[in-house]
Amino acid sequence: MQKTGSDITKEVFIGGVMNKKLVVVKLGTSVLTAGKLHLNKPRMVDIVRQCVELRESGYKVVIVSSGAVAAGRSQLPTPIGNSVSEKQMLAAIGQGQLIHQWQSLFGLYDVPVAQMLLTRADVEHRERYLTAKDTLTQILKHDVIPIFNENDAVATAEIKVGDNDNLSALVAILANAEKLILLTDQAGLFTADPRSNPDAELITQISEIDDSVKSLAGDSGTSLGTGGMATKLQAAQIAQRAGIETIIAKGSEANILVDVLNGEAPSTRVLKFDAPLEGRKKWLLSGPKSTGTIICDLGAVEALTCQGASLLAKGIVGVNGVFARGDLVSLSDSQGNVFAKGLSAFDNQELEQIKGLHSQDIAKQLGYVLSNVVIHRDDLVLLTS
Numbered sequence: 001m002q003k004t005g006s007d008i009t010k011e012v013f014i015g016g017v018m019n020k021k022l023v024v025v026k027l028g029t030s031v032l033t034a035g036k037l038h039l040n041k042p043r044m045v046d047i048v049r050q051c052v053e054l055r056e057s058g059y060k061v062v063i064v065s066s067g068a069v070a071a072g073r074s075q076l077p078t079p080i081g082n083s084v085s086e087k088q089m090l091a092a093i094g095q096g097q098l099i100h101q102w103q104s105l106f107g108l109y110d111v112p113v114a115q116m117l118l119t120r121a122d123v124e125h126r127e128r129y130l131t132a133k134d135t136l137t138q139i140l141k142h143d144v145i146p147i148f149n150e151n152d153a154v155a156t157a158e159i160k161v162g163d164n165d166n167l168s169a170l171v172a173i174l175a176n177a178e179k180l181i182l183l184t185d186q187a188g189l190f191t192a193d194p195r196s197n198p199d200a201e202l203i204t205q206i207s208e209i210d211d212s213v214k215s216l217a218g219d220s221g222t223s224l225g226t227g228g229m230a231t232k233l234q235a236a237q238i239a240q241r242a243g244i245e246t247i248i249a250k251g252s253e254a255n256i257l258v259d260v261l262n263g264e265a266p267s268t269r270v271l272k273f274d275a276p277l278e279g280r281k282k283w284l285l286s287g288p289k290s291t292g293t294i295i296c297d298l299g300a301v302e303a304l305t306c307q308g309a310s311l312l313a314k315g316i317v318g319v320n321g322v323f324a325r326g327d328l329v330s331l332s333d334s335q336g337n338v339f340a341k342g343l344s345a346f347d348n349q350e351l352e353q354i355k356g357l358h359s360q361d362i363a364k365q366l367g368y369v370l371s372n373v374v375i376h377r378d379d380l381v382l383l384t385s
């Protein structure tokens, strides 16, 4: 039976659970400028054409677009430096031009676009995160293409995500996307630098981003391309844990978006973890930065990772960092391997006093009772498959 537009919308748009056929497409500066100093209009035209084609075959498309700083730079007659405030000024100048270009190119197909500028602070607080999610939901429901970028002009070091690879993973979580496509200047992750090593082979599939995979990425922008494979793997790891597949592919290839989705273009696919996370846990993955670490004994690691338990004071052997009640902390084993994140019901000083104690002794030690568990299961997200 032929699907109508509204059938497709229903299939794609199913509230809190994963939105099948919703893709987040991240376009790096090198893709949008074709490696030059200005936005490259033919490249943008081609991307727009492909996004429209995807829409016509039932996909919802969300864009994360870099290029504001590059666009700003190209508008000023004199060269501008690279200090933070100069780049913020360039982003303020260029963001307008960037969105104007997208608007006029999508306008050729009568497709409206919406600008969404975020910083980490906008996803850190659960209420702000949910507000951004509601706005995005409305935008998608009305068949508008949202175009995200970091709100560089006002983002200080403390509140910024810092790079659009990581931002795109947060956007993919916000959108409950099925897939995240990172378009860059390489076909994916290689076994060695393909520009200097003719034997370098493309890694087509990754199921776990371990240290050996990370070591292939090198530092941002130095090893395998200006796109920075290291931040792409960080993004893929966040997406993977949230149940979203990531595809890294070369943005300059003709028809790349359509081809990667049909499995017909060279790319690196980072598979998603199977266990789906509920919304609050996805937010824990995407939102707050952890401010401390709780070190757990073997029994607690086992209970948390294999038995779905909450973290009790008894299983804590150490506490690092300064944090308040309700802050996000990392959980590690005694070798320092971080295996989970969660919201602590106690601050670091209280935990120092109650670590190793049975739950019934907490009140006696502190003189008050806050909670019988240190991190409740509902406030905890595992970082392993």
Ligand code: GLU
Residues within 6 Å of the ligand: 028, 029, 065, 066, 067, 068, 069, 070, 091, 149, 150, 152, 162, 163, 164, 165
């Ligand atoms: N937000 C920056 C810009 O629009 C790009 C950051 C990045 O590409 O990681 O220029």
